[in-house]
Amino acid sequence: MPSPTFEQEVAASRGYLMKFARLQLRNETWAEDAVSETVLAAIAKPQAFERRAQLRTWLVGILKHKIVDALRHQGREVALGQGEDDRADPLDHLPFDAGGHFAERPADWGNPEQDLGSRQFLSVLEACTEKLPAAQGRLFLMREWLEMSSEEICKALSLTPTNLYVQLHRARLRLRECLELNWFARRDAA
């Protein structure tokens, strides 16, 4: 039974959904479209929502499908960095000596399992993800948020595996560096 409160509740989640759509799509128009489609789909079939689940969980589930459609539709575009980050291998930021061995041991990040669920940590993680160049960020979140396999991503975007792996390699190294600087090193200094 569609009640006005259901529609209102759905509409109220718009901002929440936009945050994730923006982060994944890196394009305001695509994000707006995906979220609008999500809201419309949700309102069109309220009976599909089972009260057992959280409303937002359900909405995010729909959003993810709409986003995959958008990414598929854009295809290879999604993975094209406009001359972004084609320079040095980010591996060179790590302290290797001339022989390719660690000149100093990578920092011990401890065993921060509780930290990882904290809101402060998650906002640092989001900020670091947002700072990735657009193409890298999209591909990285296709793996980590949409939980697509590398094969699925290549197929959806008509990418070669090599192309995908190069971008993911860079994204992971950048994210590691950003987290170290903005969370783990800071936490130790505090």
Add this chain to the structure above:
Amino acid sequence: MKPLYPLRRTCKEAVALMIAREDRELPRLERWALRLHLVVCKACPSFERQLLTMRQAMGAWRHYSDDESR
């Protein structure tokens, strides 16, 4: 010239393999080479733990994206 030790990897190579492993299955030879490197190297296991922490972090974030009911 063929390398004398086909399983020997530098830290830099090991790091590249550890990162690749997050997104694809490594060929058997590389798996063994990496495993061997991690046994003998003092520094790389720390890097491996960092990657594990990142994996856990992404899991926590995914979970949070699903229901931020707090």
